[in-house]
């Protein structure tokens with residue numbers, strides 16, 4: 001029986017086994033990737049952060065009555081895609097973020113979508129991506145119209161939302177859950193082609209640079225493992241952070257907040 005989201009799936013007890021979904025958040029520096037991630041995980045808006053930190057958070061979610069073990073990689077690519085293999089081969093779905101008040105960030109989001117499209121072509125699998133126009137609360141300073149966002153998303157066949165990390169949590173949660181649904185749809189279609197999970201024991205096979213063949217000069221591919229992820233470089237210092245109570249609303253739940261290193265949350 002094929003699954004219908006929101007309804008139990010017959011036979012294999014998926015209700016009790018959490019689905020593992022990896023999401024990567026991509027976009028130009030300052031677009032609001034960290035703010036959206038932290039909003040989703042804690043319901044809070046952050047004002048300060050370390051832009052060089054690249055964190056992967058994990059959170060237990062329930063999407064359409066199904067338990068989901070969700071990992072969210074908040075990437076730190078500076079202005080253009082870099083060392084993309086770390087997320088291209090890891091994520092089941094992507095959130096590509098731009099800021100509605102920044103034309104540059106919109107142009108960057110287009111580069112990210114192109115990169116994902118190339119990767120999909122290379123690997124011959126469909127890669128779910130959602131395009132997000134963030135900072136909707138700054139709409140009076142818009143440099144990118146909603147119609148442009150819709151058109152770009154349409155060009156790449158992805159879902160599109162305008163959001164704000166400092167407005168309502170439910171909308172941000174809805175977007176992340178939509179990404180889980182997109183990932184789940186793909187996983188159900190082709191469970192054997194799940195992306196590699198990067199672990200300490202297992203290095204990824206070497207791949208020739210995608211960019212060399214497609215002219216995305218700024219994106220380089222490395223062979224890496226979690227160890228090298230930690231060592232990764234220059235712009236990004238990745239670490240795994242587990243958010244034990246992803247729905248903490250009270251400042252009294254300090255243990256959750258202290259796990260979010262690099263952020264000042266209020």
Ligand SMILES: Nc1nc2c(ncn2[C@@H]2O[C@H](COP(=O)(O)OP(=O)(O)OP(=O)(O)O)[C@@H](O)[C@H]2O)c(=O)[nH]1
Pocket residue numbers: 027028029030031032033034035036046047048049050051052075076077078134135136137138163164165166167
């Ligand atoms: N008004 C408003 N400001 C936002 C919103 N989202 C993020 N910001 C602010 O925009 C700035 C950049 O946000 P970040 O979340 O750090 O952006 P980022 O994409 O993670 O940037 P890097 O970490 O440098 O890659 C911060 O000062 C945030 O407080 C939003 O929805 N509305």
